[in-house]
Amino acid sequence: MSTEPTHPVSGDGRSSDYRHSRGLRESATFDRATIAGIQRAAATGVYDIRGWGAKRPLPHFDDLLFLGASMSRYPLEGYRERCDTDIVLGDRNARSPLHLATPVTIAGMSFGALSAQAKEALGRGASEVGTSTTTGDGGMTPEERGQSTHLVYQYLPSRYGMNPTDLRKADAIEIVLGQGAKPGGGGMLLGQKISERVAGMRTLPAGIDQRSACRHPDWTGPDDLAIKILELREITDWEKPVYVKIGASRTYYDVKLAVASGADVVVVDGMQGGTAATQDVFIEHVGIPTLAAIPQAVQALQELGLHRRVQLIVSGGIRTGADVAKAMALGADAVAIGTAALIALGDNDPRYAEEYRELGSDAGFYDDFQDGRDPAGITTQDPELAARLDPVEGGRRLANYLRVLTLEAQTIARACGKAHLQHLEPEDLVALTIEAAAMARVPLAGTSWIPGA
Amino acid sequence: MNEPVVVDLATSSVRALNAELHAPGAKSYEVRSPQGAHAIAAGVDSEITVDVRGHVGYYAAGMNDGGRITVHGNAGTGVAENMMSGTVRVTGDASQSAGATAHGGLLVIEGSASMRCGISMKGVDIVVGGDIGPMSAFMAQAGRLVVCGNAGDDLGDSIYEARIYVRGTVGSLGADCVEKQMRPEHLTELRDLLAEAGLDHDPAQFRRYGSARRLYHFTSGNTY
């Protein structure tokens, strides 16, 4: 179910003319989506659960611009002069840090939320361009391990499918405290998607609506987390980097505590970050925008003297190479993508518009990942739907998209005179709005004013 | 059988111990002076025997997969967390989250266990000689928890398919956890579990608890 308006709002010239000629005015407070939400709640008595991330407008990377080089800075020549994109993740404690060819990584999305074909496609696409992919709340599948050169294994509160054999097969371990879409919330997977295979991997009865824990079962707080990280290092003989993923909220403090607990890499996911299934009220009203989180995280790392020693991965609303470059200029070492990767595989493709409409949605609007009826075969466990996604073709599309993101980010970095994406800096940026200037801590364009600085 | 290899943590490190246990050159080990260190014998993945002489800190025998590990003393938080197979025995008491998320094997705590014993258990068998604290078997998915003493408040909150047997009193039952009938097959499995743990209580003295399965689907009737 979704809160989309039930009546058509676009492609509907006649009715909007009609409303206009009558002087009908839509309430900003009770707009059509809000009215539909109230009607839906009254009809069903159950809150709205959906996928995707926050849909409300938020200060975002679009509110930032790069200055580019001219007289006072020296640009680099496209194609000819080097602009490197490789990164190292987790070299503080681990014997085998990750070396990736591009700073754009694939975020954790569970098998269960996604079809086995989608997981395989993500692995194929990521491996083709030399980046990492990540398991999710539901364990590691042979499909994704087999196709992923660099696979990050998530360690979540539910511990579904967690086992030491897969842990040892992983290239890094990501301890998940939260997600940007729902900081403070546990996982959800509705019965339609709890197939026999998914149920078996999670030790759950098939077909139930799964709600998983929001807190880890065997540690509370940073002091315990430090011991937990020690245990995971011991079990894996100090080989693998340990990431800690947090949903953006009190980011400055959370990053300090994650580092104090021993994280090699901190992943900060802003409120635009996608989800497979969460209450709409949670997605839209809990957490802070990605833009607001990055400077807080960077400040925490800098104060600890560990910026770039403990790497920062940022996610939540990364769509373009410009977003990648902006996140990195603000101090991220890498980014992760979820929603955009699914779109690259074929999610919300116009060729399925008719089928999206049959489900009460439309291409470009589809967010009912929880329902498991995805015509694109991505967010489903239905074997027939899932078979629509060819993992090889999907992987190729994802690889193409990842290459474009990398090339776009390089284009910007060269224009700013940087020989490596990681050389981008806040000084290269200005903001278009006061809000973005205050959050990103860069000056409003044309001024030297950073509100609050 | 050969004499166990002795590792004394007064002179050796937990790191050296675990490295040895992960690529064992012997069948049996004795760990001395554990001094409450964390992650002792974590990640054992073969059928070796480990006897720890003294108290251990957090996550002792964590993710055990096949080992027969005995702590001759008390254990800190998360003993045998996420065990896959094998046996872990604690001769004294265990702190919080004993056997958390464990998928298999047998965990025996001869003394009592603190809060959250068997939290999110996924197939392990846990037998506690004494009492267990509050919030035990929270979201327990599968496996069996046997308590020879009393259970604290909110036992089995949001429980899935795990089965709980308690000989003494239960402080209170958590959301969706109910008392269930003891049928002959339950008495049989309980007798077997007690025997495996080396305890000789009469199974008829226990009561059985499990899920009412009312929270398995999101409905407007759910009050939680």
Ligand SMILES: Cc1cc2nc3c(=O)[nH]c(=O)nc-3n(C[C@H](O)[C@H](O)[C@H](O)COP(=O)(O)O)c2cc1C
């Ligand atoms: C379908 C789907 C499933 C997800 N599953 C998980 C998960 O299992 N664990 C997790 O930490 N995050 C999960 N996430 C969140 C992503 O890891 C990531 O934080 C988010 O998608 C990044 O934001 P973006 O979607 O705007 O790129 C999921 C996201 C989506 C879209």
